[in-house]
Amino acid sequence: MSLRDFGPNEFMFLIAAARWTILLALVTFAGGGAIGIFIAALRIAPSRPLRWLAIAYIQFFMGTPILIQLFMAYYGSSLLGFRPDPWTAAAVTFCINAGAFFGEIFRGAIEAVPRGQWESAKSLGLGFLKTLRLVILPQALQLMVPPTVGLMVQIVKTTSVASLIGLNELTRAAIKVNTVTFEPFMVFGTVAIIYFALCWPLSLYATRLEKRGNGKIQAKVKLPRLMPAS
């Protein structure tokens, strides 16, 4: 016995919930990208303590499950005397977490530019930041694109974890619809198709970019493999 059947209304409810998944993914992409630039800069900075700081950041966020990070932000901030709403907790956690992955991608791209270019820029009298901006980044940028598109797929999938702190995105909407219709095959099948429709084009695009970029610079920049729980 179920309260209602899976019909067009339920389908539209799921489609409507997908916009929150998309919005959260876009926020994560933008915020994580910005943090990633900062982390990558620290990671290759000439000062050793700064590099260690970046390594610790990356190790923590890649080496623990994102769900724990999310719980820590959502439930744990009561220690500081406030309770964020699920949206804030999820957006902040995902941005900080994605920052570690973006940081590794950016660093990989920067390090793929041959070492000799740093040395020649130095011999021309350019400082660290100027070398980075004028010589290294223009070449590194095109190497960053394929793994960044790949990371976007991971981010879309990872947003589903936010349903576990009660954020009303696609996965949580699916649980709600499943509770009233009890047609799990239809509900989770539909939601899987929606996620697939969001992710697959990006995956194909990433693969195509990767193939096209092969052999541009000897070292290929790879998407870091560790993306917890996606």
Add this chain to the structure above:
Amino acid sequence: MQNLQFGPVFAHSDAFIDGVISTLVLAALSIFFGTMIGLLGAIGRSYGPRILSAPIGAYVEIIRNTPLLIQLYFVFFTLPLVGIKLSSNWAAIVALSIHLGAYAIEIIRAGIDSIPQGQIEAAKSLGLRPYRIVRHVIVVPALKAVYPSLTAQFILQIMGTSIVGAIAAEELTAIANNLVMQTFRSFEIYIVIAVIYFVIVQSASLLFAGIGRLLFQWKA
């Protein structure tokens, strides 16, 4: 601002130990089954009959482009409808194995593709039987080539087990959530859990590196 109090957290250290054991069992079983799926799938896709290629490819793409959480719910809610009743933990193992299987197929296939065709022809011309060729000329060198990627995926799998509490399976994160409700020391508990996961992940990396050395050192 409250003070950090770890006392009530460590009073429940036996619960943490149970959690660690459950998490390791979930991870180990799903890694075993997932790798088996990966091996069979990769061999089937590269050397099996052509009919197999499309379904295996579809399986890989579907799993890799949908969230683990949805796969988990799908397995947990639909299996009983077709008459398969599993406990939460076994449903989690099934979902996690199916999940890892898709990634393992992709990874192992990359290894198989890296083996030169001439090597297989050489083995044939030496009169090796098909089973010997698959084992010694294809699978072992392929696994050696992709071992680092494969174990990175295993590490990911260990962290992925943290979300199976969503279907009421028992593991470290779910046990932590129970403790949070009992003690209200949420921040302390999640800090401890994060450290435990971190230690598990780092030890697993070391362990996999060690196993890799043992397994492949004579097979250069």
